[in-house]
Amino acid sequence: MSEKMEDLMNSMFLDRVPPSWERLAWPSGRPLASWLIDVTARCTQLGTWCDAPSQVPRVTWLSGLRNPTSFLTAIKQVIAQKEKRELDKLIVMTEVTGMESAEKVGSAAPRGAYLSGFFLDGARWDLEESCTATSRPKEMFCPMPVVNCAALPATEADMTGLFLCPCYKTMFRGPTWVFDAQLKTKDPPAKWILAGVALILDVGE
Numbered sequence: 001m002s003e004k005m006e007d008l009m010n011s012m013f014l015d016r017v018p019p020s021w022e023r024l025a026w027p028s029g030r031p032l033a034s035w036l037i038d039v040t041a042r043c044t045q046l047g048t049w050c051d052a053p054s055q056v057p058r059v060t061w062l063s064g065l066r067n068p069t070s071f072l073t074a075i076k077q078v079i080a081q082k083e084k085r086e087l088d089k090l091i092v093m094t095e096v097t098g099m100e101s102a103e104k105v106g107s108a109a110p111r112g113a114y115l116s117g118f119f120l121d122g123a124r125w126d127l128e129e130s131c132t133a134t135s136r137p138k139e140m141f142c143p144m145p146v147v148n149c150a151a152l153p154a155t156e157a158d159m160t161g162l163f164l165c166p167c168y169k170t171m172f173r174g175p176t177w178v179f180d181a182q183l184k185t186k187d188p189p190a191k192w193i194l195a196g197v198a199l200i201l202d203v204g205e
Helices: 003-013 032-051 068-083 189-194
Strands: 090-096 113-116 119-121 124-126 131-133 141-143 147-153 162-168 177-184 198-200
Touching: 068 090, 068 147, 068 177, 090 177, 131 177, 162 189
Parallel strands: 162 198
Antiparallel strands: 090 147, 113 147, 119 141, 119 198, 124 131, 162 177
């Protein structure tokens, strides 16, 4: 048995993603069993797109994309072309909808795209008040409702009552940053900044 085969065997025995696989994959903190389920779900989404490339998805599972930032850029490009705006003057704007899951979405977003796969870390989303709220006891992550992501010129964006929440691919944060989402808040944004609140795309669930 070669050294590489032995490393592969040990990784599988310990339920870890083999290093040789990690180098070719996306950032993830999942154990091997959960990682394989995630791979299957990602392939299913991509396969659905390949079967109907001209059909706009009702909801895009942003967590299932290897490079989610490029998808957000594509949203800006589409809006820039349709509305004849300058791409470099547009910024990504997010609005959390009242739809708790992708199954409740009946059609594609009239402007931009509906996205799913977000988890709020350090706080929770209050569905009744439609704003950021303090986490419940023993609640590590809060699944977010479907988010409508579009683009606006920076000069037209109203940031009043909004918390600029960083979004990361994994709990490692840092190098896995994707973009900053705007979340409604009744408290000063500084409260959530000091609490380290962030959106996470993959919490390993």
